[in-house]
Amino acid sequence: MAAVLQVRRESLQVLLWQRAQEPHARRWSLPGGRLRDDEDVEASIRRQLAEKVDVRKLAHVEQLAVFSAPDRVPGGRIVASAFLGLIPCDVDPEVPEDTAWYPVDNLPDTAFDHEAIVRRAQGRLRAKLSYTNLGFALAPPEFTISALRGLYSAALGYRVAATNLQRVLSRRGLLEPTGHTSPPGPSGGRPAALFRFTGHGMLVTDPFAVLRPPSKGSGVDVR
Amino acid sequence: MAAVLQVRRESLQVLLWQRAQEPHARRWSLPGGRLRDDEDVEASIRRQLAEKVDVRKLAHVEQLAVFSAPDRVPGGRIVASAFLGLIPCDVDPEVPEDTAWYPVDNLPDTAFDHEAIVRRAQGRLRAKLSYTNLGFALAPPEFTISALRGLYSAALGYRVAATNLQRVLSRRGLLEPTGHTSPPGPSGGRPAALFRFTGHGMLVTDPFAVLRPPSKGSGVDVR
DNA sequence: ACAAAAGTGTTTTTAATACACCCATGG
DNA sequence: CCATGGGTGTATTAAAAACACTTTTGT
Structure with a gap:
């Protein structure tokens, strides 16, 4: 099933x-x-x-x-x-x-x-769009940020801001520009830059929402 | 299994x-x-x-x-x-x-x-200790914060700070004081207040790590 | 008095959202 | 030259980590 x-x-x-x-x-x-x-x-x-x-x-x-x-x-x-x-x-x-x-x-x-x-x-x-790179599985090989925003919005069920989406994914190193641009629509507008996901295969990017391990110290010891 | x-x-x-x-x-x-x-x-x-x-x-x-x-x-x-x-x-x-x-x-x-x-x-x-109230399933009915810290530390595999743990769980409304205290050990020390989890049964407390829905607007509409 | 453990107050850091403004193109 | 999206820079907010300091007990 x-x-x-x-x-x-x-x-x-x-x-x-x-x-x-x-x-x-x-x-x-x-x-x-x-x-x-x-x-x-x-x-x-x-x-x-x-x-x-x-x-x-x-x-x-x-x-x-x-x-x-x-x-x-x-x-x-x-x-x-x-x-x-x-x-x-x-x-x-x-x-x-x-x-x-x-x-x-x-x-x-x-x-x-x-x-x-x-x-x-x-x-x-919905959950994994937040803490993994799973967007790659919804998106085409190359896409504009606003197209990606549409995908996330549809999958999540609420409006996602393009600018914040880009920054979150970029900060995590999931997005890279292809160097190409997409021509604007019939009503004009600035041509949009095209991006791709840097990796395929699912990757957890945000494992600890909270209670994250201490930043100081080696982190190997317990207690 | x-x-x-x-x-x-x-x-x-x-x-x-x-x-x-x-x-x-x-x-x-x-x-x-x-x-x-x-x-x-x-x-x-x-x-x-x-x-x-x-x-x-x-x-x-x-x-x-x-x-x-x-x-x-x-x-x-x-x-x-x-x-x-x-x-x-x-x-x-x-x-x-x-x-x-x-x-x-x-x-x-x-x-x-x-x-x-x-x-x-x-x-x-490990994952669910971060974004749910699953700690209740590891803890006794009443416990001190430092005992709880020990449980989280053992389960997560790294040292958790008692003070931050208490604040994270309290902010989420998962912890309540019982009013009782626990006597200090043989070497003295201030007696510790006892707490309990407010609810049993698992509850997701932190559903959206990121890409959370916009705070303004009703939140029901899509795109 | 002093050591030990608990608890509080405050600062710092991080990472997200919100918003104002600038940019590039087509008609 | 202006409407239409695209993009950037900056402020705001939120939440957790870090740390200094106070409190309460036993010896």
């Missing part, structure tokens, strides 16, 4: 497919499937997703939690390992007929406990 | 039991067992743990991650859902013969991938 998220048309959306069979026929569910004996859960979810989207487009995949209530699926208990997947906003992967993107804030009738899984994915993304 | 942690004698320790049978006989492993059809994974781990410790002593239990590498256990793949459990430092639960507490920084020869699970548990605890 994976909640694959992407910022599309200014809103955070999730990839759902419509069930054909009972139980919960015609309701929308997260892509997933059974685990094989020769793969771990992450390999499995990547294999399942390969049927829906080009998995090379997935910029980030991580575990969320196990959902295991005995009655979560009617007729025999199924344990689901839930994942979060992220796709950069510049790609529009081909998806099969029976799948569609839905805004996470306006979900259709969902199957089983899949709405809870989407909420979990959304919460995880 | 659960890493049950407790601060014992100034160090963060984990409860391990020594395997009698092959594979990995005589190596130390985390308590756990098979999931039944009528329970979810948390109910299951609590049932498994009941065989080792009085589960009423567990102040907090949470999921860590699924460990599912096909070869993690020799002879047939076993998927493990790993948990973190916390026991307040004032209780010394009875444990069976074949189990023992070990400092997480000085583990014995461990079975399977259990060392990785302990590392994960340690990391999770």
